[in-house]
Amino acid sequence: METKTETLTILGTGPAGLTAAIYSARANLNPLIIEGAQPGGQLTITSEVENYPGFVSPILGPDLMTAFRKQAERFGSRFLQGQIIKANLRQSPIILESSENIKIQTKALIIATGASAKWIGLPSEKRLLGKGVSSCATCDGFFFRNQDIAVVGGGDTALEEATFLTRFAKTVTVIHRREHLRASQIMQDKSFKNPKIKFIWDSAVEEILGEKEVTSIRLKNLKTNQIQELKIHGLFVAIGHEPNTHIFRDQLLCDPAGYIITEPGSTRTNMPGVFASGDVADHVYRQAITAAGTGCMAALDAEKYLGEHS
Numbered sequence: 001m002e003t004k005t006e007t008l009t010i011l012g013t014g015p016a017g018l019t020a021a022i023y024s025a026r027a028n029l030n031p032l033i034i035e036g037a038q039p040g041g042q043l044t045i046t047s048e049v050e051n052y053p054g055f056v057s058p059i060l061g062p063d064l065m066t067a068f069r070k071q072a073e074r075f076g077s078r079f080l081q082g083q084i085i086k087a088n089l090r091q092s093p094i095i096l097e098s099s100e101n102i103k104i105q106t107k108a109l110i111i112a113t114g115a116s117a118k119w120i121g122l123p124s125e126k127r128l129l130g131k132g133v134s135s136c137a138t139c140d141g142f143f144f145r146n147q148d149i150a151v152v153g154g155g156d157t158a159l160e161e162a163t164f165l166t167r168f169a170k171t172v173t174v175i176h177r178r179e180h181l182r183a184s185q186i187m188q189d190k191s192f193k194n195p196k197i198k199f200i201w202d203s204a205v206e207e208i209l210g211e212k213e214v215t216s217i218r219l220k221n222l223k224t225n226q227i228q229e230l231k232i233h234g235l236f237v238a239i240g241h242e243p244n245t246h247i248f249r250d251q252l253l254c255d256p257a258g259y260i261i262t263e264p265g266s267t268r269t270n271m272p273g274v275f276a277s278g279d280v281a282d283h284v285y286r287q288a289i290t291a292a293g294t295g296c297m298a299a300l301d302a303e304k305y306l307g308e309h310s
């Protein structure tokens with residue numbers, strides 16, 4: 001196994017990881033950035049970004065992340081493909097092992113691994129993933145032109161996906177496990193007004209049916225236990241996100257949902273030399289700009305730590 005000895009390693013290439021890269025490379029820390037399972041992060045599966053400051057006109061999510069990366073490269077950031085599958089944070093230097101069979105010894109570590117879409121957890125959901133089951137309307141909506149489809153969830157993401165999908169689909173049925181939506185009022189009003197969006201309340205998806213592709217779903221009303229089958233060709237799951245912290249949870253202080261807990265006003269974790277930024281430590285704001293902001297903080301915190309421990 002190849003071994004690399006590093007000063008600062010950054011995990012993740014979303015807005016948090018790449019901002020940490022820009023700041024730390026500019027501070028001559030020569031960071032090594034591990035790209036992760038989804039290089040560029042969640043913005044690479046969105047379409048137009050309208051609220052990232054500095055852009056008067058909307059910019060495409062992938063284009064924004066390409067610009068972040070080029071800026072990080074300009075200051076000498078180095079990138080490594082793959083993801084970290086094992087970590088020993090208790091040791092100094094910290095030891096990491098990558099999916100590409102590379103061992104990394106690093107003095108400081110910034111975890112910016114983000115969060116991933118949650119799934120319902122049905123075997124049929126896995127089996128039919130990419131065959132009608134999706135978690136990304138902007139990626140897959142196009143395939144459902146003039147078809148009946150459904151979205152699971154009651155938050156802003158679910159309604160945003162449903163609204164976007166009405167561009168293509170004949171009807172979009174939102175299936176929510178309660179009778180009140182969690183989404184913001186403005187999104188609710190917009191969805192209720194859209195003639196293509198219907199709602200099924202108090203219901204859970206019990207089974208996704210179809211051999212080669214999705215043909216229908218079986219729903220259970222959680223109040224009456226009544227079962228109904230809904231004929232659809234696509235099912236979009238939009239039930240929130242889970243932080244990508246599985247390999248750290250036994251070593252870092254995390255909240256019950258697995259988000260890393262940092263010291264107030266800082267990106268320091270409970271382990272010396274380990275910092276966390278972006279969605280991996282934020283279940284509240286979850287915006288590209290806040291992730292970039294905490295990425296900057298993590299680089300400054302790591303720089304200070306390295307200065308004190310050189």
Ligand code: NAP
Nearest residue numbers: 120153154155156157158160177178182238239240241286
């Ligand atoms: P969220 O607000 O956590 O909502 C998740 C939804 O999925 C909830 O309605 C929840 O039901 C439901 N759910 C969770 N687990 C489920 C399960 N196992 N089975 C069925 N349903 C399940 O997540 P989100 O919609 O992804 O939004 C995340 C954050 O990003 C929020 O702060 C949101 O405001 C923000 N956001 C903003 C925008 C925007 O401003 N344009 C767009 C997207 C997201 P319950 O309601 O019963 O818990």
